[in-house]
Amino acid sequence: MIKNIRPDNYQHLLTLIDQETFYVFAGGTDLMIRKRQWQGAERRFDKPIVYISHLRELQGIREFNDHYEIMACATQTDVAESTILPEYVKEPISKMATPPIRNLATIGGNVVNDASVGDSIPLFFALNAEVVLRSVHGTRQLKMHEFIIGKYKTALAQNEILEKIIVPKEEIDGFHYRKTGLRKASILSKLSVYMLYKGRGKKLEDIRVVVGAVNDIPIRLRTAEKSFLENRDVDKLVDAYRQQMNGKDDKRSTKEYREEITCRLIEYFLGEVLS
8 A cells, every 4th residue: 555644744744755755746636647557447656645735835826026926736726816916827827627627736736747738837938937946955946947857857856845936027018828739628738839028019128939738848949039029030930949849749639730830829929919
């Protein structure tokens, strides 16, 4: 029988994971899928499980003068229905899964699971978000693009917990977001495009474009974004993203489909921003 532990407090959790390797279980919606065997069979866990969703230190959303803090165990519903967070943060999260799943699934879990189709990660790439990792030995703070290093692979150490995500407050005038999937509800992304901008048309001052679910990790090309602000060359920016796409055919869609639709979305959104 697999050992299950519900820590008494946050310090107890940090002590536990420093002494033994656990599956950290918050909402569990990603973890249960990754550990499935076949339809109807029980999930197979080969390590002890430690539950964390009850810990107050990992719950909630907080606002500060220059940033927001989304705690690891804040649910997707907490984010989507927040009265604190701006719409450009809430909108992509509100389109994840279904309401019952959003009520359980945590933001921290979606980030740590680091599936290529995880919808919160492109958002955090665009927002220049950072993660705070904690262990009994102290804390580390990494930029999101430093934390995400491959499909199902992050910089999280065995004895660390993702404590919170720090989202800087910035002057954003608008955003575009679109993802495609096999159905309207509970969409598993075939691809997604998230774009933030400040100013419009000739007064455009900032543009950020992130492509999700095509490569193993989201694509953001900061140098290409900067060049676009100087030359306003839509074709050049679209081509820069096309050249970075290295997905494969799978049961969701073909590589060709993903890349073509992604490029069309980028082109369309840029047209809207420049108009």
